[in-house]
Amino acid sequence: xxxxxNALARALSFGTPLLIACLGAILNERAGVVNLGVEGMMAxxxxxxxxxxxxxxxxxxxxWLAVLAAMLAGGVAALLHGFVTITLQANQFVSGLALxxxxxxxxxxxxxxxxxxxxxxxxxxxxxxxxxxxxxxxLTFVFYATRLGLSLRSVGENPAAADLLGxxxxxxxxxxxxxxxxxxxxxxxxLSLVYRPSWTDGMTAGxxxxxxxxxxxxxxxxxxxxxGAIFFGLLxxxxxxxxxxxxxxSEVFASLPYLLVILVLALSGxxxxxxxxxxxxxxxxxxxxx
Amino acid sequence: MRLEPLPSASPWRVLxxxxxxxxLAFILVGTVFWVYGQNPLEVYRAMFxxxxxxxxxxxxxxxxxxxxxxxxxxxxxxxxxxxxxxxAEGQVxxxxxxxxxxxxxxxxxxxxxxxxxxxxxxxxxALWCGLAAWLRLRFSVNEILxxxxxxxxxxxxxxxxxxxxWRGKDVRGYIYSDRFAEYQQLPVWPGSSxxxxxxxxxxxxxxxxxxxxxxxxxxxxxxxxxxxxGAARYLGLAQGRLLLLLxxxxxxxxxxxxxxEIAGxxxxxxxxxxxxxxxxxxxxxxxxxxxxQPALVLLTAPLMGLVLAGGDLLKVSFNMPFRIxxxxxxxxxxxxxxxxxxxxxxxxx
Numbered sequence: 001x002x003x004x005x006n007a008l009a010r011a012l013s014f015g016t017p018l019l020i021a022c023l024g025a026i027l028n029e030r031a032g033v034v035n036l037g038v039e040g041m042m043a044x045x046x047x048x049x050x051x052x053x054x055x056x057x058x059x060x061x062x063x064w065l066a067v068l069a070a071m072l073a074g075g076v077a078a079l080l081h082g083f084v085t086i087t088l089q090a091n092q093f094v095s096g097l098a099l100x101x102x103x104x105x106x107x108x109x110x111x112x113x114x115x116x117x118x119x120x121x122x123x124x125x126x127x128x129x130x131x132x133x134x135x136x137x138x139l140t141f142v143f144y145a146t147r148l149g150l151s152l153r154s155v156g157e158n159p160a161a162a163d164l165l166g167x168x169x170x171x172x173x174x175x176x177x178x179x180x181x182x183x184x185x186x187x188x189x190x191l192s193l194v195y196r197p198s199w200t201d202g203m204t205a206g207x208x209x210x211x212x213x214x215x216x217x218x219x220x221x222x223x224x225x226x227x228g229a230i231f232f233g234l235l236x237x238x239x240x241x242x243x244x245x246x247x248x249x250s251e252v253f254a255s256l257p258y259l260l261v262i263l264v265l266a267l268s269g270x271x272x273x274x275x276x277x278x279x280x281x282x283x284x285x286x287x288x289x290x
Numbered sequence: 291m292r293l294e295p296l297p298s299a300s301p302w303r304v305l306x307x308x309x310x311x312x313x314l315a316f317i318l319v320g321t322v323f324w325v326y327g328q329n330p331l332e333v334y335r336a337m338f339x340x341x342x343x344x345x346x347x348x349x350x351x352x353x354x355x356x357x358x359x360x361x362x363x364x365x366x367x368x369x370x371x372x373x374x375x376x377x378a379e380g381q382v383x384x385x386x387x388x389x390x391x392x393x394x395x396x397x398x399x400x401x402x403x404x405x406x407x408x409x410x411x412x413x414x415x416a417l418w419c420g421l422a423a424w425l426r427l428r429f430s431v432n433e434i435l436x437x438x439x440x441x442x443x444x445x446x447x448x449x450x451x452x453x454x455x456w457r458g459k460d461v462r463g464y465i466y467s468d469r470f471a472e473y474q475q476l477p478v479w480p481g482s483s484x485x486x487x488x489x490x491x492x493x494x495x496x497x498x499x500x501x502x503x504x505x506x507x508x509x510x511x512x513x514x515x516x517x518x519x520g521a522a523r524y525l526g527l528a529q530g531r532l533l534l535l536l537x538x539x540x541x542x543x544x545x546x547x548x549x550x551e552i553a554g555x556x557x558x559x560x561x562x563x564x565x566x567x568x569x570x571x572x573x574x575x576x577x578x579x580x581x582x583q584p585a586l587v588l589l590t591a592p593l594m595g596l597v598l599a600g601g602d603l604l605k606v607s608f609n610m611p612f613r614i615x616x617x618x619x620x621x622x623x624x625x626x627x628x629x630x631x632x633x634x635x636x637x638x639x
Contacts, residue, residue, distance in 0.1 A: 036434065040620075080624070090627035093374055093434060094578070098623035101571060105616025109326055112611050201613065206442055213435050251450035258439040262431065269429035 007237050008230075012129055015233025017042075017187040017195065019132045021211035022218070022225045023139060024183025028078075029215060030143065031176035032156035032280040035081050036096025038184045039208030040103020041074040045185025046192035047107040048073035050114055050199040053121060053192075063123045067189050074185020075178045077103055082177040086170050089284040100208075108201040119197035128190050132229075135183075139222040152176060156278035159285040169285050184208065206258065213261045217268050219276040235260060293635040304633060308579070311629035315622040322617050328608055336607050337600040347599060349482040353555070355595030356485065357382065357547035357569040359492035362576030362587040362594075363499055364543035370503070370582045371516035371536050377422060377437025378544040379570030380444035381415035383562055385545025386552045387448060388414030390467060390559035393474045394456065400473040407474060408549050415545020416538040418444065423537030427530045441570070445562040452559055467559040476554035485554025488546070493588060495543065500585035512536060544570065568615060572598060575623050594619075 021038050028035050035041075049070035055061030077099060084095045143149040154162040155172045163169050191207070192199055210232065218224035239253040268274065299307075320330030341347035361378045368375045375381075389411035392398075398406055418440055425431040449465070452458075458468040476485040503509035515522045515532050522529055551565055552558065559565075576594050580586035601615035 084624055084628045088628045088631045090630060094574075094623065094627050097376060097434075097571075097574065098620045098627070101616045101620030101623065103620075105613045105618075105620055106322060108611050108613030109322065109617060201611065206439075209435065209438055213439075216432070216435075249450055249454060251446040251453075255443045255446040258442040261439050262425065262436050265431040265435060266425060266429035269431055274430055 007234065007241075010237040010240075011230050011233035013125060013195070013233070014236040015229035015231075016125075016129045016132050017190045017207060018211050018214060018232055019136065019225060019229035020128070020190065021184050021187035021208060022214045022229060023132070023135055023222055024074075024180035024187070025212055025215045026218075026220055026222055026225060027139065027152075027183070028173075028176045028180035029220060029281055030156045030278055031152050031173050032159060032278055032283070032285070033082070033085060033173050033177050034092045034096060034282045035078060035099070035177060035180060036093060036212060037077065037081055037099025037103060037181075037208075038096075038212050039204055039206065040100035040107075041077045041181050041184035042103075042188035042191070042204045042208045043107035044073040044077050044103045045070035045188025046203060047111045047114070047188075047199060048185065049189030050111075050119065050192040053119055054114060054117065057117075061121070063121060063193070066193060067123075067186065070185040070189030071182040072185070074188065075182040078177050078181020078184070079174075081181070082174045085284060086173050086177070089286065092282050092284070104202070104204075111199050111201060114199040115201065117198065119193065122197045123193055125194050128194060133226055136222040136226045143222070153278070156280055159280050163285075163287060173285075184211075187211070210257060210261055213265055216273060216277075217264045219268075219273050220278065221276075232257065232260075292638055293631075294638045296634060296636050299633040304581070307629050307632050308626070311625040312622065315618075315625040318621045318625070319618055322614075322621075326610070328610075333604065333608060337603055340603040340607070341596055341599045347603075349479070349484055350599035350602065351592055351595045352479075352484045352489065353482070353595075354598040355591045356489050356492060356550055356554075357566070358573050358576050358594050358598075359496065359587055359591040360488070360547040360550065361544045361569060361573035362580065362591050363492065363496045363584045364540035365573055365577035366580050366582055366584050366587060367499060367503065367512070367536060368540040369577055371512055371533065372519075373423070373426075373533060373536060373540070374434045375419060375422070375437050375537070375540050376434055376574060377419065377440050377570065378540075378547075378573055379566055379568070380437065380441035381418045381541045381544035382548040382551070382566040382570055383441075383444040383448050384414035384418040385411035385548030386414075386559060386565055387444075387451065387548075388545070389549040390456070390470075390552055393470045393553070394467060394559075400471070403471070403474050404476070404553065407553055408546065411545045411549030412542040413545065415548060416542035419537045419541020419544070420534060423534050427533065448559065448562045448565070452561070456559060458558065465561060470553065470557045474553060475557050476550065478554065483555050485550055488550035488554055491546065492591075496584050496587050499539075500583065503584060544573075567598075567612060568619070572615065572619050575619050575626070578623060578626055597622075 025038055049066045052069040053061040053063055053066035081095050081099050084090045085092045151167055151172055155169050159169045191203055214228045218228040239256055243250050243253050323330040323333045341351055389407040392407045392410045422433045422436040425436050426433045452465045452467055456467045458466055476487055478485050511527050511532055515529050572594050576590045579590040597618045601612055604610045604614055605612050
């Protein structure tokens with residue numbers, strides 16, 4: 001019993017950044033914009049959060065400010081993606097890749113001075129976990145029970161119709177993209193402040209990409225994302241738990257999450273999950289063009 | 291001011307817009323240098339002087355251009371066909387793994403060993419990419435995600451091998467395999483690490499694929515599948531088979547790049563981060579800059595080779611992390627795709 005409770009606690013702890021980043025990605029994809037830059041935005045958020053919390057080097061930084069800085073970093077990075085894809089109508093997939101490169105690169109470069117430094121003040125974990133689950137509920141409510149959610153979804157499903165009804169497609173998309181980026185930044189801050197209170201280059205280790213894949217797996221549903229994140233969190237827990245116990249080399253366990261993402265995507269494909277994708281996902285909107 | 295559609299962009303316009311985009315990218319990267327606490331002008335001066343004004347620098351550019359050329363040529367083809375292979379990094383590693391496996395464990399007559407290594411390497415990359423294509427065709431798994439995940443798996447595979455069963459006998463503390471025999475190494479331009487047979491192969495393949503794409507029926511079909519899937523269906527083209535073939539070519543070329551790195555430079559299987567320091571990602575820009583023309587990669591690969599060689603220099607002279615190359619790559623890519631709007635439209639008052 002204790003073992004199970006412990007496993008679930010660890011699963012939730014590891015699933016939290018996945019959930020936060022995944023909810024952000026769902027938000028912007030519902031508005032029709034794919035942002036593959038989650039990994040880069042997480043890295044920037046992790047660095048910004050750590051840098052502010054680190055303060056003068058004795059860990060005297062304000063933690064609220066640190067979290068805010070992380071969200072700001074993610075949001076600004078997402079704004080860049082928004083400008084390139086919404087205003088300049090560039091390919092969303094390639095822009096997301098570029099954002100990943102810039103994010104990982106800039107965070108690695110500017111974070112060099114923080115490498116190996118310990119963090120003395122550490123925020124508690126539960127507000128993040130509870131907040132993430134609460135956000136999933138809130139997003140579900142917003143999507144399906146408010147006017148705002150209707151606008152958001154219509155922009156992702158049929159931007160031409162939304163435009164006709166007087167909605168400003170660009171503004172709605174910009175807002176969704178920036179909010180999604182802020183959440184990715186927050187997910188990064190969780191890593192550098194709570195999960196492993198330190199900064200190392202490459203500490204996101206593909207989590208951002210797993211979050212992007214999770215969006216497809218959970219069929220763009222915030223509520224199902226909670227269970228998806230716990231599922232992946234449990235896998236990470238098992239990976240650590242079984243490591244060294246079995247005769248299986250640790251590299252096998254280390255590559256398990258990535259293999260599982262592929263498996264999970266294949267399963268989603270078999271179930272026809274991709275049919276749930278917003279109709280206009282990945283397509284730039286040009287007024288008067290079909 | 292408003293945008294007015296252009297019927298088609300002239301080559302001069304394409305060149306002008308591309309050069310402006312690259313210029314803007316260099317200004318933006320300069321800003322990052324400035325935030326990092328360095329004078330951008332000084333950094334750029336050191337970067338270009340150390341690469342373009344010295345013989346050693348040119349050798350470094352060429353050495354870096356070889357994998358970029360091989361991978362980039364394949365990626366132009368892939369992007370044309372809307373197959374977003376961003377797993378070249380992993381395909382490079384798999385190519386290296388299979389080639390190293392042949393070198394270390396397959397007793398072959400010496401003259402045969404190197405050719406078999408090259409073939410095995412191409413096969414390794416091809417299979418790794420083919421797997422992603424198969425997953426897309428059979429299970430509609432997005433290839434961006436699958437190829438990327440396979441990168442991580444390939445990294446762990448290499449680490450497992452050199453840390454475990456393939457760990458060299460003569461090593462202490464470090465992890466890498468035994469050294470390849472003399473006859474298993476690619477010849478180099480005297481006094482440099484430019485493995486010229488691979489360079490030559492890259493140049494030939496760039497020209498060959500250009501010919502294939504624009505002068506053969508297969509190339510015509512590949513272009514149709516990428517540019518107008520609806521028409522391809524109407525014409526009854528076997529899109530699945532074409533996609534798979536394309537993935538095998540693209541991945542195979544990345545695998546060749548992996549062979550070049552280990553048989554031409556390191557002469558053993560080494561850690562993934564040293565074996566391919568981001569070639570797979572940098573090659574995305576090489577391919578994008580070439581705008582779907584394999585032959586143009588002959589120009590764009592050295593350009594990014596310059597950025598990679600420059601990154602090495604900044605690491606030493608300014609104590610910057612090699613990550614600076616990611617900043618360059620990402621910002622260049624942003625500026626390139628952002629500028630494409632000005633190829634389709636022109637500004638009118």
